[in-house]
Amino acid sequence: MKRKKRILSLLVSTAVGLAISSGAFAQGQLEKIMKARGLTQKDILAAAKTYTPTGGRDEYLAFASGGQSGQVIVYGIPSMRILKYIGVFTPEPWQGYGFDDESKAVLAQGDVRGQHLTYGDTHHPAISETNGDYDGQYLFINDKANPRVAVIDLKDFETKQIVVNPLFKSQHGGAFVTPNTEYVITASQYPAPYENGYVPLDQFNEKYRGGITYWKFDRKKGRIDPSKSFVVEAPPYSQDLSDAGKLASDGWSFTNSFCSERYVGGIERGRPPFEAGCSSKDTDFLHVINWRKAAKLIAEGKGKKINGFNVLPIDVAVKNGVMFLVPEPKSPHGVDVSPDGKYIIVSGKLDSHTSVYSFDKIMKAIKAKKFAGKDPYGIPILPMKDVLHTQVQVGLGPLHTQFDAKKCVVYTSIYVDSMVTKWDYCAGKVLDQIHIHYNIGHLMAMEGDTEHPDGKYLVALNKLSIDRFNPVGPLHPQNHQLIDISGKKMQLLYDMPIPLGEPHYAVAIKADKLKPEVRYRSGWNSRTDSRSPYKTRAGREKTERHCDADGKCTVEVFGTVIRSHINPEIIEAEQGDTVKIHLTNLERAEDEVHGFAMYGHNVQLSIEPGKTVSTTFVADQEGVFPYYCTEFCSALHLEMEGYLLVKPKGYKAEKASLKAGTVYTKADYEKQVATNLKTQKVIDQVVAFITARNFKDFPTVVALVEDATDQLGFAKGAREKAEAAAAKGDYQNAMLWANQWWQYQVKTADLGLRAKTYLEEHGAKVVK
Ligand code: CUK
Ligand code: CUA
Numbered sequence: 001m002k003r004k005k006r007i008l009s010l011l012v013s014t015a016v017g018l019a020i021s022s023g024a025f026a027q028g029q030l031e032k033i034m035k036a037r038g039l040t041q042k043d044i045l046a047a048a049k050t051y052t053p054t055g056g057r058d059e060y061l062a063f064a065s066g067g068q069s070g071q072v073i074v075y076g077i078p079s080m081r082i083l084k085y086i087g088v089f090t091p092e093p094w095q096g097y098g099f100d101d102e103s104k105a106v107l108a109q110g111d112v113r114g115q116h117l118t119y120g121d122t123h124h125p126a127i128s129e130t131n132g133d134y135d136g137q138y139l140f141i142n143d144k145a146n147p148r149v150a151v152i153d154l155k156d157f158e159t160k161q162i163v164v165n166p167l168f169k170s171q172h173g174g175a176f177v178t179p180n181t182e183y184v185i186t187a188s189q190y191p192a193p194y195e196n197g198y199v200p201l202d203q204f205n206e207k208y209r210g211g212i213t214y215w216k217f218d219r220k221k222g223r224i225d226p227s228k229s230f231v232v233e234a235p236p237y238s239q240d241l242s243d244a245g246k247l248a249s250d251g252w253s254f255t256n257s258f259c260s261e262r263y264v265g266g267i268e269r270g271r272p273p274f275e276a277g278c279s280s281k282d283t284d285f286l287h288v289i290n291w292r293k294a295a296k297l298i299a300e301g302k303g304k305k306i307n308g309f310n311v312l313p314i315d316v317a318v319k320n321g322v323m324f325l326v327p328e329p330k331s332p333h334g335v336d337v338s339p340d341g342k343y344i345i346v347s348g349k350l351d352s353h354t355s356v357y358s359f360d361k362i363m364k365a366i367k368a369k370k371f372a373g374k375d376p377y378g379i380p381i382l383p384m385k386d387v388l389h390t391q392v393q394v395g396l397g398p399l400h401t402q403f404d405a406k407k408c409v410v411y412t413s414i415y416v417d418s419m420v421t422k423w424d425y426c427a428g429k430v431l432d433q434i435h436i437h438y439n440i441g442h443l444m445a446m447e448g449d450t451e452h453p454d455g456k457y458l459v460a461l462n463k464l465s466i467d468r469f470n471p472v473g474p475l476h477p478q479n480h481q482l483i484d485i486s487g488k489k490m491q492l493l494y495d496m497p498i499p500l501g502e503p504h505y506a507v508a509i510k511a512d513k514l515k516p517e518v519r520y521r522s523g524w525n526s527r528t529d530s531r532s533p534y535k536t537r538a539g540r541e542k543t544e545r546h547c548d549a550d551g552k553c554t555v556e557v558f559g560t561v562i563r564s565h566i567n568p569e570i571i572e573a574e575q576g577d578t579v580k581i582h583l584t585n586l587e588r589a590e591d592e593v594h595g596f597a598m599y600g601h602n603v604q605l606s607i608e609p610g611k612t613v614s615t616t617f618v619a620d621q622e623g624v625f626p627y628y629c630t631e632f633c634s635a636l637h638l639e640m641e642g643y644l645l646v647k648p649k650g651y652k653a654e655k656a657s658l659k660a661g662t663v664y665t666k667a668d669y670e671k672q673v674a675t676n677l678k679t680q681k682v683i684d685q686v687v688a689f690i691t692a693r694n695f696k697d698f699p700t701v702v703a704l705v706e707d708a709t710d711q712l713g714f715a716k717g718a719r720e721k722a723e724a725a726a727a728k729g730d731y732q733n734a735m736l737w738a739n740q741w742w743q744y745q746v747k748t749a750d751l752g753l754r755a756k757t758y759l760e761e762h763g764a765k766v767v768k
Contacts, residue, residue, distance in 0.1 A: 046484075060510060066085065068121045080480065101616055133451055136515065148165065177217075179250055214230055216228035230294065238278065248360070252359075255287040256286045294322045395412075468495055518590045520610030522584070555579050557580065560583065564634045596630065686752035712748045722740075
């Protein structure tokens with residue numbers, strides 16, 4: 001009891017930040033809450049390890065596959081707070097992904113054989129590496145169903161490129177990068193002919209093929225270069241996961257397979273199903289590939305082109321010592337290379353062992369040409385016992401392995417037993433086990449597949465959540481479970497439901513390695529990373545209508561958005577016109593996003609500060625189509641609106657002028673001007689506060705001040721218009737412009753106050 005009290009008071013004093021002397025009250029409170037919520041001391045400890053106080057940041061950022069949702073999920077560790085869903089293979093309206101023309105072009109790169117696809121089955125994200133460690137620049141992810149790879153730039157967490165594998169008909173073992181991201185590796189899964197035509201299944205052995213693709217990554221451009229990429233042809237063995245060699249094994253890669261039986265199913269014809277035929281042999285094959293040599297052979301022209309893509313045929317690979325096979329136990333799944341590159345850990349789904357292969361022994365066997373024979377395609381097979389380092393009994397259904405910061409310590413997911421086993425692959429012994437809820441697939445340790453893993457936390461990516469959360473219908477959320485691995489025994493800390501399935505692999509990077517931007521350079525096409533030709537400056541907004549020789553007309557809008565108006569606010573078109581709207585966000589303030597949605601046209605844009613986006617559609621129906629900003633961006637956000645007016649063909653207007661709703665007088669005008677002058681005094685005070693301090697030392701404040709200066713400039717312009725109208729006795733327009741003058745002042749004040757708060761919170765100093 002005494003010990004319990006001590007732990008509690010320790011917890012309270014650290015968690016609530018109270019001195020020991022005043023801890024008694026908080027301790028009483030804590031005990032009350034624990035009792036009311038049925039929490040144990042262990043729970044409180046776990047909470048203290050994950051709870052991130054308001055405004056706090058996480059130590060790691062995880063990128064998780066969103067499975068068949070075709071997205072990537074970004075969350076923080078240890079708080080397990082979801083920060084973003086990145087639209088990758090699937091349109092995502094909040095981000096405008098798949099809605100603006102710029103991102104539609106990215107998704108269109110992923111069309112397969114003329115078919116536009118709106119989902120992907122994402123499995124394995126990979127962070128770009130430099131010298132075998134995450135560099136935080138790019139993220140890659142594969143689509144298993146449609147053999148594609150996407151490139152996401154971690155400067156803005158946006159998908160920039162999708163490449164389609166022109167040979168494969170499915171692609172699982174990727175994306176995995178080589179230690180300097182020279183290549184992004186993906187392996188095919190279900191064998192199929194490389195060509196797109198029909199080939200009967202009785203030619204499976206001869207014409208169906210697997211393969212491993214090495215996508216050349218051009219880091220300067222930040223894009224994959226398909227023309228310099230290649231496939232190493234492989235037998236139809238149903239290749240599964242891959243991993244790149246590193247350090248000792250740099251230049252090599254490893255891919256396993258689960259159906260070297262080459263079985264073809266046909267359950268409906270009375271044949272035993274695939275699952276029986278693909279698990280009948282005791283062993284399958286690990287493919288050991290010298291990718292550096294393969295790349296050299298391709299460069300020397302030793303490959304051939306199929307569907308316009310470089311292929312290194314099996315016979316050329318064998319002749320040049322590029323590909324070898326190693327038997328591995330029954331239907332394996334994961335293959336993971338140790339941080340030093342010396343060991344390769346393979347887990348057999350139907351075997352209770354993990355098999356640790358020695359790269360050194362593999363090289364020795366290859367050098368000595370000590371082969372156990374050849375497979376039907378002439379590929380040399382290395383004798384299993386000669387290249388095996390050890391086998392360890394870890395539990396039933398081992399799948400994937402991640403590495404700890406501690407030497408030789410690894411964690412393997414155990415699917416059937418719903419466990420994580422911690423074991424030592426050097427000494428070949430089990431160290432600890434923990435139960436998982438339920439049926440774990442992959443698991444992720446912090447930077448756990450690099451040359452320098454961080455340890456600390458492990459996340460179990462579970463297939464089933466069953467009874468772990470409040471029920472929400474037959475489709476359950478997925479369950480990511482956070483485990484503390486800093487001690488001798490693993491400790492379960494937290495369950496995080498994810499309403500996007502299915503989590504396959506995830507990678508976690510130290511958060512301070514990421515340096516994302518908060519705004520784009522002005523007029524930026526974020527998808528091509530270049531200035532948009534449609535960039536529009538303040539005051540240069542215009543709408544043009546041009547018709548071609550066939551009488552087809554296009555209304556093209558070069559517009560801007562800034563708090564709190566869309567310019568233009570009225571767009572006119574004739575029925576049948578193509579409408580192109582380009583919008584540039586003029587804001588520079590952090591997080592000042594505007595949206596753009598329009599009635600009835602499937603238009604929803606996200607326009608982040610500095611970005612230029614476009615939408616194109618045919619106005620095929622006459623009518624009135626309101627549009628508005630979809631982000632609550634200021635007090636007058638609801639007024640951020642406009643109309644697309646589509647006139648019937650040949651429509652003649654009766655009167656060409658717009659009539660105002662309310663009528664204003666001289667008194668209204670003067671009252672507004674008085675308000676504006678008072679507001680200006682407030683602004684002047686804020687300006688005096690800022691300029692009296694070293695605000696130039698704070699880039700965030702400098703950006704806010706620039707923005708505020710812009711707004712104040714607009715205010716001046718509106719004031720001039722108001723005064724000119726008043727001078728002419730046009731109090732109607734004088735009042736409206738005086739009001740607009742005030743709107744700009746409000747925005748200036750808003751920015752100024754934000755800057756002031758920032759300076760106060762960041763200890764700015766008064767300067768002389
Ligand atoms: S796979 Cu899903 S649990 Cu695609 Cu890496 Cu193993
Ligand atoms: Cu912009 Cu609401």
